[in-house]
Amino acid sequence: MQEDSLQLATFLDGYDRFKLSLGLNDEQAAERIGVSRQTIWKIQTKRQKLTKKLFFKLQQAEIDAGIKPSNTNTRAHLNDSNSYTYRNLTHSYPPIKKIKIQEIERTVAEFRASIEEMQSGLKRLEKAIAVLKAD
Numbered sequence: 001m002q003e004d005s006l007q008l009a010t011f012l013d014g015y016d017r018f019k020l021s022l023g024l025n026d027e028q029a030a031e032r033i034g035v036s037r038q039t040i041w042k043i044q045t046k047r048q049k050l051t052k053k054l055f056f057k058l059q060q061a062e063i064d065a066g067i068k069p070s071n072t073n074t075r076a077h078l079n080d081s082n083s084y085t086y087r088n089l090t091h092s093y094p095p096i097k098k099i100k101i102q103e104i105e106r107t108v109a110e111f112r113a114s115i116e117e118m119q120s121g122l123k124r125l126e127k128a129i130a131v132l133k134a135d
Contacts, residue, residue, distance in 0.1 A: 008043070008050050014058055015040065020103065021067050033061045 019029040030037040034057050042048035062068035 007055065011050055011055055011058060012044065014062065018058065018062055018067060020100065022065055033057050
């Protein structure tokens with residue numbers, strides 16, 4: 001039971017990193033992985049059990065997107081019963097907190113640029129008002 005919780009947490013963490021790294025919404029991320037947004041939602045809300053096949057699809061999507069190198073320590077192997085088994089579940093991502101900080105810093109920079117542009121426009125308008133009042 002505890003192993004299932006760990007796999008779910010690992011999957012959800014990887015899914016969030018996948019989305020943030022590529023700037024995708026839930027629907028786009030699910031499509032890139034090869035499942036529906038509803039499937040992801042059901043797994044997030046524990047209404048559907050995480051399958052090893054879906055875990056593998058996320059791993060493959062990360063490799064395909066260039067987020068995770070293909071020579072990573074996480075490997076999926078097809079066993080005799082045609083299901084996937086996993087060994088050494090490790091991630092080679094930057095921590096999710098670092099990704100969120102970078103995203104926030106980018107947004108702050110965009111806001112600052114917008115504010116500077118608005119201040120410049122405001123100064124031009126004030127000058128135009130002063131010229132009109134002088135006439």
